[in-house]
Structures are given as C-alpha cells and as structure tokens.
Amino acid sequence: MHVEVIAAAPDRKSTLANMLELYGHDFSEFLDLEIGLDGRFGYVDLPLYWTEPGRHPFLIHVNGKLAGFVFVKEESAASGQQPLWDMAEFFVVRAYRRRGIGIQAAHEVWRRFPGPWQVRVMQSNASAVEFWSRAISTFTREPIQPVSIENGGKIWHSFSFVSKP
Numbered sequence: 688m689h690v691e692v693i694a695a696a697p698d699r700k701s702t703l704a705n706m707l708e709l710y711g712h713d714f715s716e717f718l719d720l721e722i723g724l725d726g727r728f729g730y731v732d733l734p735l736y737w738t739e740p741g742r743h744p745f746l747i748h749v750n751g752k753l754a755g756f757v758f759v760k761e762e763s764a765a766s767g768q769q770p771l772w773d774m775a776e777f778f779v780v781r782a783y784r785r786r787g788i789g790i791q792a793a794h795e796v797w798r799r800f801p802g803p804w805q806v807r808v809m810q811s812n813a814s815a816v817e818f819w820s821r822a823i824s825t826f827t828r829e830p831i832q833p834v835s836i837e838n839g840g841k842i843w844h845s846f847s848f849v850s851k852p
C-alpha cells in the first residue's frame with residue numbers, strides 16, 4: 688500500500704470538514720460532543736488552518752484514495768526555546784484501520800517536523816493510547832511512557848519525544 692501525507696490546500700477545506708464529522712462521531716463515544724440541530728458536530732477552528740501561522744493540515748492518501756487526515760499545530764515556544772509540535776488531530780477512515788497506515792502517516796509527519804513533539808490522548812480513547820505508544824516507540828526506537836494529566840474531569844495521557852532530523 689502506498690501511503691502519502693499531502694498538504695491540504697484551502698480548496699480541500701470542505702473535504703476536511705466532511706471527514707471531521709466522521710472524527711466527531713468517533714469521539715462522541717468518549718467525549719461530551721453534542722451534535723447540532725443541523726446534524727453536524729462542526730469544527731470551529733478549521734478555517735484557522737489556512738489563516739494562522741504554525742498550523743498544518745494534511746490529507747492521508749492510500750493508493751491515491753482518501754484515507755484520513757492529520758492536523759499539526761505549533762505551540763508557542765517559551766522564550767529562547769525551540770517550538771513544540773503538537774499532533775492536534777489524527778484520523779484514519781475505518782475501512783483502512785489496523786493495516787499500519789496510521790503508523791506510516793504519523794512517522795512521515797514526525798520526519799517532516801523535526802524537534803520536540805507532544806501527543807495528547809484521552810485515557811478513555813484506549814485504542815488511540817495503544818496506537819500512540821506503539822507509533823512513537825517504533826519511531827524513536829525507545830520505550831515511551833506518557834504523563835497523565837487531569838483536565839476538565841477527564842484523564843489525558845501526554846507523550847513527549849523528539850523527532851531527530
């Protein structure tokens with residue numbers, strides 16, 4: 688399978704909005720996401736991915752077909768420090784899951800953005816916790832343990848590592 692991570696131009700905004708609905712539906716299982724009366728979850732920050740510096744939207748293609756998306760966000764650096772890359776959103780379409788596509792796409796993104804990274808995941812999203820610890824440890828070739836944080840009554844796991852150029 689040929690996995691590509693492609694920068695999403697502004698004319699792919701509606702494609703991403705459509706996939707974000709699938710993502711929202713997956714997340715509504717463990718997050719208090721409410722569907723609107725229009726039948727959509729919505730994603731208010733989507734336009735910012737083409738207007739705010741430090742935001743990078745990508746599409747995942749498999750053999751030329753749409754298979755997911757990735758949003759990368761640069762967190763503002765503390766004075767004099769390197770910027771921190773954040774895996775803001777990450778999604779593989781259900782039909783393509785458990786085939787190693789997520790791992791390949793994540794590794795490709797980390798190679799493109801060298802430096803310190805953080806990946807945060809809700810404890811209740813158990814499959815994603817498994818996925819990230821596997822994806823990161825196979826990338827860095829070191830075991831990784833997340834730090835647990837409580838935020839808004841939910842437990843989050845935060846993974847920190849460095850993508851070496």
Ligand SMILES: CC(C)(COP(=O)(O)OP(=O)(O)OC[C@H]1O[C@@H](n2cnc3c(N)ncnc32)[C@H](O)[C@@H]1OP(=O)(O)O)[C@@H](O)C(=O)NCCC(=O)NCCS
Pocket residue numbers: 710713776777778779780783784785786787788789790791807808809812813814815817818819821822
């Ligand atoms: C999490 C997600 C991105 C994984 O994508 P994927 O392409 O299926 O992942 P991969 O096939 O590359 O999985 C690699 C490894 O991660 C782990 N993993 C992935 N999905 C898993 C699951 N449902 N349960 C347990 N472990 C899982 C496994 O170790 C897997 O290796 P294996 O298949 O050889 O056992 C995908 O399930 C998804 O889009 N979920 C909904 C959105 C989401 O939760 N995103 C993450 C937000 S933090």
